[in-house]
Amino acid sequence: MLTCKGLVAQSSDLLDGSLSFRQRLAARTHLAICFHCRRFIRQMRISQRVIRTLPEAPLPDLEHLLRAISEQRAAQSDDHNER
Numbered sequence: 001m002l003t004c005k006g007l008v009a010q011s012s013d014l015l016d017g018s019l020s021f022r023q024r025l026a027a028r029t030h031l032a033i034c035f036h037c038r039r040f041i042r043q044m045r046i047s048q049r050v051i052r053t054l055p056e057a058p059l060p061d062l063e064h065l066l067r068a069i070s071e072q073r074a075a076q077s078d079d080h081n082e083r
């Protein structure tokens, strides 16, 4: 019987469809009886889908973005101090 730990260890392969028939059957059986692993796999699937929608290239000018965020934070804390 596959344990939760075993299922988590195989979860990427399960989602990629690269498990053997036997492993897939064991995973499906476990998922049928284990609510927690069903939820885990569902969330993994959602994360995979979200990750696929992200651009492949790194975000342009990340340095600039981080600087803008920290400047905005600094400005916000200045506002806060004045009140």
Ligand SMILES: [Zn+2]
Binding pocket: 003, 004, 005, 007, 030, 034, 035, 036, 037, 038
């Ligand atoms: Zn489980």
